[in-house]
Amino acid sequence: MSNDMKKITTPLTSEVLEDLKIGDRVLISGVMYTSRDAAHKRMLDALDRGEDLPADLAGQIIYYVGPTPAKPGEVIGSAGPTTSYRMDPYAVRLMEIGLKGMIGKGARGPAVIEAMKKHGAVYFAAIGGAGVVIARSIKEAEVIAYDDLGPEAMRRIVVEEFPAVVANDVHGGNLYEVGYKEFRKD
Amino acid sequence: MRTIPSTKISETVRKMCIQAACELPRDVSDALEKAAAEEKSPVGRDIIERIRENVRLGREEQRPICQDTGVSVFFIQKGCDVGVDGGTLGNAINTGVKLGYEDGYLRKSVVRHPLDRVNTKTNTPAVIHFEEVEGDKLTICMMAKGAGCENMSRLRMLTPAQGEEGVKDFIVETVKKGWANPCPPVVVGVGIGGTFEVCALLAKKALLGDLGEKNPDPILARIEAELLERINNLGIGPQGLGGTVTALGVRILAHPCHIASLPVAVNMECHAHRHVKVTL
Incomplete structure (x- = not known):
């Protein structure tokens, strides 16, 4: 693999966010949260009711993933990204409360891109279908909310050198x- | 009449589900090897290399190559001289899917109703297409079909006047509209002709063709080659981030149709093109 990789850690600081440019290959380490369609809907419903979210998303990254069940002894099952545009209806609201990064696959809509620029957030593309390779970078995983959703439950994960590419940067790229x-x- | 116990069919299907999820077929891994050599974009090459590493690890560690282990789609060819002992073929297949997705730690991705969206937690019901053929054999083809690519599929009822050019433009336009979403490099399954529903079914069935083999219909073989070039010239590349390999292959099936119709369907498939075939 190429050695021109940027190593970054979460939570993302404005300094790191400013530095990231589209096309940069990054290795991400630290805590992030997983959520996809159904969990996003529940988070937005919670915000509408004035409730707290299962985690403080300030400066954090949400990874759009619904892993396979972990086998005995595994931290997590296969865990590649899901298609991101389905989370577009929810993403702007989460950036408004401090979310700084999203990881998924596929392009985002104009409203999300505008919000990334406005709120200084970044969107990373992970490799769709690379479920085993990506799972290897996940060192800890625990369900923190919406357990009844199965693969769609919200998880707190700790990653080491999670591979991704900067697809949208804070400069509007x-x-x-x-x-x-x-x-x-x- | 030869009979096969339904339990044997279920056990076969159970194994097929696990194998499909963890072991990418040879024709697809060969196409990825070729893609790695041809891709001009450095980011694209990195992506293809990671995909190939993922394929190797999936096989070695028996882990699902993609977390979307899909809807289980079956194409069954049942000889007229073979029967199932102990229940219907459909029930035997669904039992096998349920066992395979549980035992293989595969993700259950099926909801019981498209609008209330409650997960059935078994990955059933499977989608099953039956065809009766001569002989006493039962051939089962299984595809684990992910939704990222399935969602980018399209069908259009063209007019005969739009002809071959209209068909080709629609196919290229479909790949372009999907862009990164169907997880390129993609496999493009195309159905031309038939009726509305036959056309869609042909597009899915076309995906089961071996990527390394030439289409036996010379007209379709020519169009496949031409389309592959046009699609790769779009520059979409691996994961839509730019590159020279957007598709691993284009496979087309055609069917007779009405004098007034020219249906065309495009079933998009990701690089994790998981399919298994067994004959009992």
């Missing part, structure tokens, strides 16, 4: 809009 230009043949 969007890798999905520029990455292909160099390789397109008309």
Whole structure:
């Protein structure tokens, strides 16, 4: 693997966020939270009712994943990213309360991209389908809320050198809009 | 009449589900090896190498290569001289899926109703397509079909006047619309002709073709080659981050159709193209 990787840790500071540029390959270490469709809906419902979220998301990253069940002795099952646009209806609200990073796969909508710029947040693309490789970087995992949702439960995970690429940066850069230009043949 | 005990079918299906989730078939891993050599983007090459490492680890450690272990889709070819002893074939398959997804620690991704969305916690019901053929054999093809790519699939009822060009443009446009979402490098399954529902079914069935083999229909073989080039020229690349390998292959099936119709369906499939075939 290439050695021009940026190593970053969570929670993400504004200094780190400013430095990240689209196309940067990063290795992320520290605590992050997992949540996808159903858990996002519940978090937003909780905010609407004026309740606290299962975790303080200030400066944190949410990883969009629904892992396979862990086998005995495993920290977590296979754990690659799910498609992110489905979380677009919820993401802006979470950035408003301090969320600084999201990890998933696929492009985000205009409202989310605008909010990333406004709130200084970053979107990382992880490799869809690389469930075993990514699971290896997850060292601890515990369900912290919505256990009844099974694979969609919200987890607190601790990662070491989780591999991802910066797809949207705080400067408004969007890798999905520029990455292909160099390789397109008309 | 030859008979097969339903318990044997269930046990076979149980093993197929686990194998499909953990072991990528040879035709797909060969296509990934070729893609690694051809990809021009450094980020794209990194991604393909990690995907290949993932495939190797899945096989060695018997862990699911992707956490979306999919809806279990079956294509059954049942010989007219073979029967099932001890229940229906459908029940035997569903029992096997339930066992496989439990024993293999696979993710159960099926909800009982599309609107109330309560997980059945068994990954059943499976989607099963039956076909009766000559002979006394039972052939079971299973695909673990993830939703990231399935959601990017499309169907259109074209007019005969739109012809081959219309069909090709629709296919390329579908890949372009999906961009990164279906987890490129993708496999593109296409159905042309038939009726509304037959066309969609053909697109899925087309995915079961071996990526290394040439389409026996010369017209379709030509179109497949042409489309693969056009799709890779889009520059979408691995995971949509830019690159020269957007698709590992295009597979097309065609069917006779009405004088007024030209249906075309595109079933998108991710690089984790998991399928297993067993004949009993």
